[in-house]
Amino acid sequence: MKLTPLARSLPASVPFVGPEAQERSRGAPFAARLGANESAFGPSPRVIAAIEAAAHDVWMYGDPEAHDLRAAIAAHHGVEPTNVVVGEGIDGLLGYLVRLLVGPADPVVTSDGAYPTFNYHVAGFGGALHKVPYAADHEDPEALAAKAREVRARLVYLANPDNPMGSWHTADTIQAMIGALPPDCVLCLDEAYADLAPPEAIPPVDVTDARVIRMRTFSKAHGLAGLRVGYALGHSDLIRAFDKVRNHFGLGRLAQAAALAALADTDWLAEVRARVVQSRDAIGAIARDNGLLPLPSATNFVAIDCGGDGDHARRVLAALAARGIFVRMPGVAPLDRCIRVSCGPAADMDALRAAFPGALADAAT
Amino acid sequence: MKLTPLARSLPASVPFVGPEAQERSRGAPFAARLGANESAFGPSPRVIAAIEAAAHDVWMYGDPEAHDLRAAIAAHHGVEPTNVVVGEGIDGLLGYLVRLLVGPADPVVTSDGAYPTFNYHVAGFGGALHKVPYAADHEDPEALAAKAREVRARLVYLANPDNPMGSWHTADTIQAMIGALPPDCVLCLDEAYADLAPPEAIPPVDVTDARVIRMRTFSKAHGLAGLRVGYALGHSDLIRAFDKVRNHFGLGRLAQAAALAALADTDWLAEVRARVVQSRDAIGAIARDNGLLPLPSATNFVAIDCGGDGDHARRVLAALAARGIFVRMPGVAPLDRCIRVSCGPAADMDALRAAFPGALADAAT
Structure with a gap:
């Protein structure tokens, strides 16, 4: 070996x-x-019921295209299913995203103290990780974009709202950051906590903008951490690329059924x-x-x-x-x-x- | 992008x-x-009951070490938990294995017509895939080992019993193939169908041999395809390396609970x-x-x-x-x-x- x-x-x-x-x-x-x-x-009582109902069908693989779940997510956000990829939690999707965009020694930017699993994936694919400090317990969008321009980053990570500090920026600040990125740089906007944030923290979803991909999850507000269902919203060119590398049958039938029920129970x-x-x-x-x-x-x-x-x-x-x-x-x-x-x-x-x-x-x- | x-x-x-x-x-x-x-x-009625019981706990992430499940699998096979890694189906584990062993242009050997998802992962990490033909609807262990020696392969894939043909070799034949591999070459022995095979097809599990890693699954005989739980048995050095790249929280709480129940229901x-x-x-x-x-x-x-x-x-x-x-x-x-x-x-x-x-x-x- x-x-x-x-x-x-x-x-x-x-x-x-x-x-x-x-x-x-x-x-x-x-x-x-x-x-x-x-x-x-x-989780929602309806989710528990959906899991119990799906338990009898657990001998069947999940739909590798997750057609129904992606359609529901797309309708929820007013986008097309081609703008949605689902996967084994945001953790899994972060791994695929890094794999698609970051080769050995390619520069990547994040905040010093931000989500360690993103850093784990960047290291795992040999990327060169550059960090900027938090500013007053907030991630610093201007400093992140400036560092991205300096190192010509392929990928920048920002969580909004932020983990581990709980702080947040307004949609305008995020939008300004996207405008300040260097060419061919993608912002990975981790919105795991979006369901719990004030509306003004969340920029409108614009899947025509190939500079940003947004990560969402059923593990937090929806209470499905034990089934690991995450999804990403983005430009169809980038979303389609996930089909090159993802574990197509990775999201099981129960997870899809539970996420569908969770999304429906507003x-x-x-x-x-x-x-x-x-x-x-x-x-x-x-x-x-x-x-x-x-x-x-x-x-x-x-x-x-x-x-x-x-x-x-x-x-x-x-x-x-x-x-x-x-x-x-x-x-x-x-x-x-x-x-x-x-x-x-x-x-x-x-x-x-x-x-x-x-x-x-x-x-x- | x-x-x-x-x-x-x-x-x-x-x-x-x-x-x-x-x-x-x-x-x-x-x-x-x-x-x-x-x-x-x-699935087993006990598995359905286990899923129903775990549904209420679905808000909790699964144990990232899958301690209880790995302990049960280890006991089942008479090995140590350090010889067991669990993951998102054999598909997910194949991806991790290829990622660990196969860099760009590294040679890999399989049979022409064998499991396409293995080939998908080899291509995905830039490996150079060499194929040998089936012989009389069987994978050809001697030809696979010979090709591995010829190209100095890092990794060879063999499913026993075979998918898609259903044919199988005896344990002796598999053991002889392992002995014929070149140095530093690992045999990925996909035993997804081991639970349904005659005993003489399955070599004794020997985790002291770093030349072979064996893939098993709960998706086939155990009827858990909809939760995707696979595992690999191997030398602790290779098994430990999975911790460098795997999605640590990828195997959810429900999947672990269901697999534990399935393993117990002989x-x-x-x-x-x-x-x-x-x-x-x-x-x-x-x-x-x-x-x-x-x-x-x-x-x-x-x-x-x-x-x-x-x-x-x-x-x-x-x-x-x-x-x-x-x-x-x-x-x-x-x-x-x-x-x-x-x-x-x-x-x-x-x-x-x-x-x-x-x-x-x-x-x-």
Whole structure:
């Protein structure tokens, strides 16, 4: 066995350690699972019914063209099915996108501290990753575009709303950034949290613009993380190119059926949005009651400034984990002065509220 | 937007057109779905129950390490979890394997007419694919190894039992082939149909041998094609390398839960095996009753020699489709004198029996 030179150069890594590994290590399940920005409010009851109905058909492969799901997504966004590709979560689609656009040593730009799985894919295909810092806990669209022009980037990544900080930019700012990109550069606009953002953060979908591809997911507001369904919206030339490399039968029949049901249940989405707002408020209040600063969020999580450095925040995170609360935190300074707490139902908030003072006390000693 | 030179060189292709696309095109569903070697006998009732139970947890990502599933698979095969990687079907794992071992222009060997999705991945990573012919409707292990030595191949593909012909070799023959490979060459032994094969076709699992990686799936005998769960067994060095490139959260919670339940239900597997044997006999009888030759099969499908050339077999296939029977066929001569009919329950066999004479008559005109 002889790996390719590129494969040899890569670390055997996991972008995120799962809470299950932590549970195995601590020998007990978490009381509140608030670290992966999952929707602890659960999926729509109609989605559960759709899964139960589809369970009997699970012996059949999913439609490799995902015709019905793509048609529904296209209708939802007022575009054509040829502007929609579905895949194994945004993670899977990011991998295909990087593979299509980034060869060895090709320049790519992202923010220092933004989504690690994007970086994982860029490294995985040998791209040269350039990073610009966050500005006041926001990704910096002007700096990203300037760096893209400087290095003649093929691909730029921006999440709006942002993960891990929860911050967001307005549609005008995003549109200005797209206009400032160098030729042949594509903006990967990760809108995983779009369903939870204020309308003014989301630019109108314009699939005639080949400079941008937008990533959406059923893993967040729709509560389908356990089936991994993501999709991308973009120019038909770029969308069609995914057929060159994707795992055509990768999105199974159950996942397609569940996503179709989720998309149709707008009542449940509205309900989740309302509960997320309540939970953001609850997390903010818990932070303030403990003398800490919650950052504004347009997502289903809240970054809490723990008032110290990264080591301090890591101690808070460990102390919360020891008390049964799973949260995560940004990976680089100065973002890593924060922990990132996902929204959840009242019981989860109660568990967080109960654990927080003791965790802070543990972290201080 | 500017694709990489490699991506530009690839066709926008679909390895297989799904039956759903054919149904949309003909404006009616198929009466019998016998083309994709799915298990029309369905999944185990325990699997359905496991899916229904897991549906409520679908808001949670799957364990990225798939700890419990890998432990169960390892125990089943008498190996360690470090010898097991799970992924989005064998298709997904083939992609990762090719990516790890095959760089641009690296030589790869397969049989002319063997699994197209393997070829799709080799092309997708720029490998140089060399093909050897089938010998008497069997893949030819000696010729494959000889070609691998000649071109100094990094990777050789062999399916045992074979798809699309259903033929098989004994474990001794496979073992001899492994011994005849050149240095640093890996045999990808696709055993998707192992659960349906005679025991003497399956070599003992030896994960100390880094020259072979074995692909297994829950999509065939276990009836989970709609959730896409495959796994590979191999030397821990090679298995660990998958962590460099795989979509770590790609295998969802439902898929893991369903596969665990399927692996545990050995009674259902025995039942499916028995029904497959019955159905193979039924397909064989239908072929013979119509004056055609069914080929011996160690899988859940039967290749039927239609007695003419590829054009004739394609006419038979089209005529069956027009009569509501979905089957597929090999893509290259001389294999394409056959159609490939998947096993199914009695109702499917009745539909096939009813449609066959008319389809043959249509094809003859």
